[in-house]
Amino acid sequence: MAQTLRGKLGLTGLKIGCDRGECGACTVLIDDVPQYACSILTQSVRGKNILTIEGLARSDGGLHPLQQGVLEEQGFQCGYCAPGFLMATLGYLKTKPEPTRQELAHGVSGNLCRCQDYDKILTALMRGAEYMKKG
Amino acid sequence: MPQNDTLFTPKLTGCNYTTPDQRAKLTGTARYAEDFRAEGMLICKLLTSPLPHAKVKHLDISAALAMPGVRAILTADELPQPADSASDSGAMIKASPWSERALTMEPHYQGEPIVAVAATDEAAATAALEAIDITFEPLPFVIDPLDSLRPGGPNARTNGNVWLPPGKPGEQPCIGELKWTATDFETAGRERLPMGKTAAEWSYGDVVTGLSQAALVLDETFVTPNVSHQALETRSTLAWWENGKLHLTVGTQGTIQTVPAIAKWLNMSVDDIVLISEYTGGAFGGKITASVAVIIPALLAKKAQAPVMLRVSRADEQSIGRARPSLIGRMQAGFSKEGRLLGLDLFVIMDNGPYEQQGDAATAGRMGSLLYQPKAMRWRGTAVLTNTPTRGPQTAPGGLQVSAMLGPILAKAARRLNLDPLAVCRINAPEGRAPVGPPKADGSLNAATSAFVKEALDRGAETFGWQARRARPALTKGSVRRGIGVATGCFVAGTIGFDGLFVITPEGRLRLHTGIGNLGNESFSDVQRVVADAMDVPWEVCEIAWGNTAKPMPWSCVSGGSQTIHAMSRAALAASLDARQKLKEIAAKTLGGKAEDYNIGDQRVFRNDSSQAGISFAEAAGRAIKLGGVYDGHECPADVNKMTKTSVAALAGQGLVAVARDNFPRDGQTYSHVASFAEVEVDIETGMYRIVDFHAEADAGLMVHPRAFAGQLAGRSMLGIGHATMQKWFYDNQHGAPLSKRFYQTRPPTVLCFPEKFTWGSVGIPDPQTPVGARGIGEPPTGAACAAVLCALTDALGDDKFFRAPVMVDAILAASEPGTRALPGGLSANV
Numbered sequence: 001m002a003q004t005l006r007g008k009l010g011l012t013g014l015k016i017g018c019d020r021g022e023c024g025a026c027t028v029l030i031d032d033v034p035q036y037a038c039s040i041l042t043q044s045v046r047g048k049n050i051l052t053i054e055g056l057a058r059s060d061g062g063l064h065p066l067q068q069g070v071l072e073e074q075g076f077q078c079g080y081c082a083p084g085f086l087m088a089t090l091g092y093l094k095t096k097p098e099p100t101r102q103e104l105a106h107g108v109s110g111n112l113c114r115c116q117d118y119d120k121i122l123t124a125l126m127r128g129a130e131y132m133k134k135g
Numbered sequence: 136m137p138q139n140d141t142l143f144t145p146k147l148t149g150c151n152y153t154t155p156d157q158r159a160k161l162t163g164t165a166r167y168a169e170d171f172r173a174e175g176m177l178i179c180k181l182l183t184s185p186l187p188h189a190k191v192k193h194l195d196i197s198a199a200l201a202m203p204g205v206r207a208i209l210t211a212d213e214l215p216q217p218a219d220s221a222s223d224s225g226a227m228i229k230a231s232p233w234s235e236r237a238l239t240m241e242p243h244y245q246g247e248p249i250v251a252v253a254a255t256d257e258a259a260a261t262a263a264l265e266a267i268d269i270t271f272e273p274l275p276f277v278i279d280p281l282d283s284l285r286p287g288g289p290n291a292r293t294n295g296n297v298w299l300p301p302g303k304p305g306e307q308p309c310i311g312e313l314k315w316t317a318t319d320f321e322t323a324g325r326e327r328l329p330m331g332k333t334a335a336e337w338s339y340g341d342v343v344t345g346l347s348q349a350a351l352v353l354d355e356t357f358v359t360p361n362v363s364h365q366a367l368e369t370r371s372t373l374a375w376w377e378n379g380k381l382h383l384t385v386g387t388q389g390t391i392q393t394v395p396a397i398a399k400w401l402n403m404s405v406d407d408i409v410l411i412s413e414y415t416g417g418a419f420g421g422k423i424t425a426s427v428a429v430i431i432p433a434l435l436a437k438k439a440q441a442p443v444m445l446r447v448s449r450a451d452e453q454s455i456g457r458a459r460p461s462l463i464g465r466m467q468a469g470f471s472k473e474g475r476l477l478g479l480d481l482f483v484i485m486d487n488g489p490y491e492q493q494g495d496a497a498t499a500g501r502m503g504s505l506l507y508q509p510k511a512m513r514w515r516g517t518a519v520l521t522n523t524p525t526r527g528p529q530t531a532p533g534g535l536q537v538s539a540m541l542g543p544i545l546a547k548a549a550r551r552l553n554l555d556p557l558a559v560c561r562i563n564a565p566e567g568r569a570p571v572g573p574p575k576a577d578g579s580l581n582a583a584t585s586a587f588v589k590e591a592l593d594r595g596a597e598t599f600g601w602q603a604r605r606a607r608p609a610l611t612k613g614s615v616r617r618g619i620g621v622a623t624g625c626f627v628a629g630t631i632g633f634d635g636l637f638v639i640t641p642e643g644r645l646r647l648h649t650g651i652g653n654l655g656n657e658s659f660s661d662v663q664r665v666v667a668d669a670m671d672v673p674w675e676v677c678e679i680a681w682g683n684t685a686k687p688m689p690w691s692c693v694s695g696g697s698q699t700i701h702a703m704s705r706a707a708l709a710a711s712l713d714a715r716q717k718l719k720e721i722a723a724k725t726l727g728g729k730a731e732d733y734n735i736g737d738q739r740v741f742r743n744d745s746s747q748a749g750i751s752f753a754e755a756a757g758r759a760i761k762l763g764g765v766y767d768g769h770e771c772p773a774d775v776n777k778m779t780k781t782s783v784a785a786l787a788g789q790g791l792v793a794v795a796r797d798n799f800p801r802d803g804q805t806y807s808h809v810a811s812f813a814e815v816e817v818d819i820e821t822g823m824y825r826i827v828d829f830h831a832e833a834d835a836g837l838m839v840h841p842r843a844f845a846g847q848l849a850g851r852s853m854l855g856i857g858h859a860t861m862q863k864w865f866y867d868n869q870h871g872a873p874l875s876k877r878f879y880q881t882r883p884p885t886v887l888c889f890p891e892k893f894t895w896g897s898v899g900i901p902d903p904q905t906p907v908g909a910r911g912i913g914e915p916p917t918g919a920a921c922a923a924v925l926c927a928l929t930d931a932l933g934d935d936k937f938f939r940a941p942v943m944v945d946a947i948l949a950a951s952e953p954g955t956r957a958l959p960g961g962l963s964a965n966v
Contacts, residue, residue, distance in 0.1 A: 006170075057162050071153060
């Protein structure tokens with residue numbers, strides 16, 4: 001599905017970092033559940049709702065509260081892992097809207113950041129979670 | 136050196152802000168190399184070597200070429216010969232006959248590219264690889280550098296096994312053969328590195344006397360791991376030709392500097408290359424000027440007359456994506472009873488891989504001389520060739536390894552001498568204009584521009600609560616042991632002599648041009664804050680032109696070796712001073728008087744005696760265009776780089792063109808330092824351990840962008856912690872086959888590996904030898920963090936329990952057995 005989204009639909013926001021479910025850079029939401037797009041066959045998601053990073057911002061171009069929180073904290077360095085982290089966080093927050101920092105860390109532990117600035121990533125994601133709660 | 140406040144007043148510099156690239160990264164609109172598309176784009180895949188060293192005996196591509204969808208196949212004999220090149224000063228650099236090529240008929244490691252196929256899609260390209268008829272003649276190979284040094288040991292290359300220094304001044308290093316004697320190995324025993332002949336050495340002071348006068352002499356051997364760079368973005372590249380020019384989208388650490396590198400590999404003119412690199416998905420030294428593989432799609436695109444995307448998989452990236460070389464070190468260190476290092480004999484063997492000589496071994500000596508200030512020192516080292524993937528500089532190359540090797544020795548000396556490890560770090564820390572080896576031709580040492588490591592140790596110890604933690608009773612929680620560690624790290628943190636370039640447009644905006652790569656450290660934007668301050672304009676009137684050489688760029692440093700903040704903030708300031716002078720001259724020509732009668736402020740240039748008498752930047756830019764010459768870029772300073780001159784010519788007539796080379800003086804070499812503190816809890820029953828607290832205190836001059844600075848401290852500390860705790864290469868030595876090809880086999884730290892508590896600080900004393908006062912911070916946290924965690928583990932487990940990194944569960948369990956000394960892996964670079 002990662003190849004379909006990137007190659008056929010031009011949705012290059014999700015990244016392919018490892019080709020097979022080791023890094024989380026290709027995370028998308030399938031019916032609100034975060035999944036590695038590199039490990040899902042396209043034909044298996046017929047009729048399902050797929051949300052990629054491109055669908056996160058508002059239609060008027062305004063940022064989603066999660067993106068806004070991360071932007072204000074300058075959450076990511078090279079940014080290659082950012083779309084995957086954001087989608088994984090969004091999915092996790094749907095099941096646990098008010099996580100502790102440690103809980104959120106577990107929630108996104110399937111995503112790798114090689115810049116490894118995990119301190120700032122968690123701070124930024126927590127800020128985003130706070131904004132989401134406030135609406 | 137003028138005080139920085141006479142040249143510019145930091146207002147924005149030193150403050151947090153949102154960089155211009157962050158929004159695109161969060162919305163999926165940032166385009167990395169593999170995100171670009173072109174009409175009719177083909178996909179390229181690589182046939183790589185299944186053997187660690189071989190010659191291709193037979194190669195037939197006809198069946199593959201006839202397959203559906205296959206448009207072109209590239210072999211090694213179609214590669215152009217690399218061109219000679221010239222240094223900035225015009226000195227000729229001969230193309231090396233031993234260099235890595237993009238494709239080869241004699242692969243020197245498993246995974247090295249041999250043939251490249253371009254087809255209409257990835258499946259067709261992969262199928263074509265299967266159809267290539269190829270046979271190999273296996274050649275001797277070696278994975279472990281010590282095996283290669285044994286009498287009769289195999290050589291990684293047909294003409295030798297080590298890099299040898301130039302025979303005469305002006306000559307290049309060459310590959311030759313070096314073997315140690317059986318006696319060398321027998322004398323050393325199993326646990327110590329043999330000390331046979333080395334390819335290079337230097338010394339200062341009397342090491343023998345230093346060791347003989349010491350109250351304590353330690354003789355330690357330590358092995359650091361090979362660790363791949365593993366940037367999350369592989370080095371995929373899109374290439375196409377248009378109107379005779381080559382266009383490339385690549386990930387790189389230096390946009391402008393990658394152009395001459397590609398021109399050299401392709402033996403073509405820099406004028407015919409357009410390079411696009413707006414975003415680079417991690418690099419860590421592995422994409423300094425991209426890598427030679429980028430010429431593969433360029434040549435295929437020419438052959439197929441269609442755009443070609445080389446899509447590099449994670450497994451391919453593990454082969455061609457660079458790695459930090461393992462160092463095997465033996466250190467004889469003599470300490471006074473106060474813990475002062477009187478003599479240091481540092482002997483290192485480097486697992487170089489098969490190609491270009493890496494600098495880690497030599498740099499380890501240089502950084503060791505700075506970081507621990509031994510009164511006398513000898514360094515000896517050899518780069519040993521192995522049939523393992525090509526190495527490249529990785530964050531603090533040599534700096535990380537020397538901290539990992541020597542940091543724990545200082546801690547051990549403290550325990551033996553009944554001293555506080557912090558005090559031993561402190562007494563040996565560089566201070567002020569500290570001397571740095573190796574010695575110059577006249578025997579004297581170089582000097583650092585400044586060092587405030589003692590201040591960093593003091594501040595860090597206070598924040599971390601070092602003394603309170605030392606005073607605690609030992610943890611008695613079942614099988615859990617607690618340990619604390621302190622260590623320092625350093626690395627080069629600045630260079631000089633690059634160019635700054637920006638345009639004040641007739642709309643009154645500042646368009647800041649940069650050739651710095653954008654790999655996430657935000658230097659490409661952060662250094663421009665200096666321009667805004669020096670020109671006294673709000674950030675909102677500034678825009679940055681980056682990431683595409685079709686937009687003119689000044690000659691900029693690569694964003695590597697932590698030089699950028701230092702080098703390019705100087706260049707930015709130089710261009711700002713040029714702009715200020717031109718604005719004053721234009722005002723004088725327009726309103727009368729002399730240039731010195733005018734000043735700059737609030738986006739205007741005005742008379743000193745009457746702020747009402749002046750013109751706006753917008754008006755001045757329009758006037759600059761009318762004046763021409765130096766004011767609008769039709770004339771260019773003679774001392775800037777020739778690529779800057781080309782850029783200035785392209786910008787001529789667009790406004791007031793500010794351009795200057797960084798000619799600010801600098802006396803000494805620029806280094807940054809970090810002091811790190813760690814606490815671990817180790818369960819000796821399970822072998823698992825946690826880093827429960829960690830503090831990093833920087834000595835890196837003035838902070839330009841605190842959030843980016845903190846990110847570098849955290850991220851690069853984590854890189855070092857990965858070396859201490861979890862990352863290494865596994866090899867099947869019998870077949871020369873790497874077993875760690877993917878993330879799950881040599882996994883970088885995850886968010887759950889991050890210390891449970893992390894704090895940071897910065898001494899913040901500006902460097903007196905650079906006008907902005909800033910030094911780089913990317914490199915030194917790695918070594919300090921790696922060594923601090925190793926020291927903490929030793930504190931928990933006791934001395935002599937391990938002598939290699941990373942320290943994983945097997946080493947902890949072995950170390951926990953009473954009376955044993957942990958030996959997993961022995962002295963092999965890979966296990």
